[in-house]
Amino acid sequence: MILLSMAFSTLLWGDLTNLYVWVVLGVTLGFGIVGWVDDYRKVVEKNPRGLPARWKYFWQSVVGLGAAVVLYLTASTPAETGLLVPFFKDVAIPLGLFYIVLTYFVIVGSSNAVNLTDGLDGLAIMPTVLVAMGLAIFAYASGNLKFAEYLHIPFIAGSGELAVFCATIAGAGLGFLWFNTYPAQVFMGDVGALALGAALGVVAVIVRQEIVLFIMGGVFVMETVSVILQVGSYKLTGRRIFRMAPLHHHFELKGWPEPRVIVRFWIITVVLVLLGLATLKVR
Numbered sequence: 001m002i003l004l005s006m007a008f009s010t011l012l013w014g015d016l017t018n019l020y021v022w023v024v025l026g027v028t029l030g031f032g033i034v035g036w037v038d039d040y041r042k043v044v045e046k047n048p049r050g051l052p053a054r055w056k057y058f059w060q061s062v063v064g065l066g067a068a069v070v071l072y073l074t075a076s077t078p079a080e081t082g083l084l085v086p087f088f089k090d091v092a093i094p095l096g097l098f099y100i101v102l103t104y105f106v107i108v109g110s111s112n113a114v115n116l117t118d119g120l121d122g123l124a125i126m127p128t129v130l131v132a133m134g135l136a137i138f139a140y141a142s143g144n145l146k147f148a149e150y151l152h153i154p155f156i157a158g159s160g161e162l163a164v165f166c167a168t169i170a171g172a173g174l175g176f177l178w179f180n181t182y183p184a185q186v187f188m189g190d191v192g193a194l195a196l197g198a199a200l201g202v203v204a205v206i207v208r209q210e211i212v213l214f215i216m217g218g219v220f221v222m223e224t225v226s227v228i229l230q231v232g233s234y235k236l237t238g239r240r241i242f243r244m245a246p247l248h249h250h251f252e253l254k255g256w257p258e259p260r261v262i263v264r265f266w267i268i269t270v271v272l273v274l275l276g277l278a279t280l281k282v283r
Helices: 002-013 019-043 053-074 098-117 125-142 145-151 159-180 189-206 210-216 218-237 247-253 258-278
Strands: 082-084 092-094
Touching: 019 053, 019 098, 019 159, 019 189, 053 098, 053 189, 082 210, 098 189, 098 210, 098 218, 125 145, 125 159, 125 189, 125 210, 125 258, 159 189, 189 210, 210 218, 210 258, 218 247, 218 258, 247 258
Parallel strands: none
Antiparallel strands: 082 092
16 A cells, blocks of 8 residues: 555656656566565465565566666766765766666665565664655755755756655655554565665665665664674674674564664664765765
């Protein structure tokens, strides 16, 4: 329902002649389908494996690479394919074809990061809402020539329409949180987590704020890094760094009540989103 409400609101209020609108909708739908197949196999077919990891990653890669290629081929200015470095005025690294690689990793990585975070009631959706609200501001500013010049960020013609899409994520996410907060009555599943994570990633790519997404989505990053470190340490040394990964389970096993873990991760996200927004002026 959250994805349907997002799509309906975007189609109702967004500019349907805008390529960026269709790219973000396509990526969100594509990753949502991958997640839906995985959930269907687990819930309906009672297959605990769901969609095999190799196929899940394959189809994520197809959608992610497809979006990356489309954005690269339709870029009309160097600013649209340069890596913007926050906290510095007019510092952008030309990426060339590496833009496709970066875009692929941002979309697929953010999708799986949100999915890993979705392990406690309300833990993933509130940071998603907060990051989407932050990206909405960046999208609006990037799509407005005067604001972009004043804030020393690239002007991306048409990107302002993505503020509507980000607002739908925030609105639908808050509605979903009403039923997903502890103790949850409704769960996001892979269909929601994969789609929302990919949506955040593709919006950040379009408005050229990949590094800012890394900052604002710090909770997603640390959850993913905890899994990587845990697996790497166990394979190399036979020892675990955390009691359990992802990181939220580590704190649970240390005796933190689930609501405490959730709310503290929310607080961290609020601080990180504010830090990300500060990059607009601290240069």
